[in-house]
Amino acid sequence: MYICVCKAVTDKQIKIAIDKGARTRRQLYQCTGAGDVCGKCTRHIKQMLDENLPSDPIMQAA
């Protein structure tokens, strides 16, 4: 499914970028190009980040 229609970026591409270390919308933009044209996809990208970020063991120990 396309998340960013303007740049033809799919949910799979977003997930791969997160798996490879992208942790912010800016980093996802740098990896995929998503979000820099109309901006309509930014809320969905943020949602995908929230749902797919791995838990951080350092933050859990604090």
Ligand code: FES
């Ligand atoms: S849909 Fe992503 S920038 Fe337009």
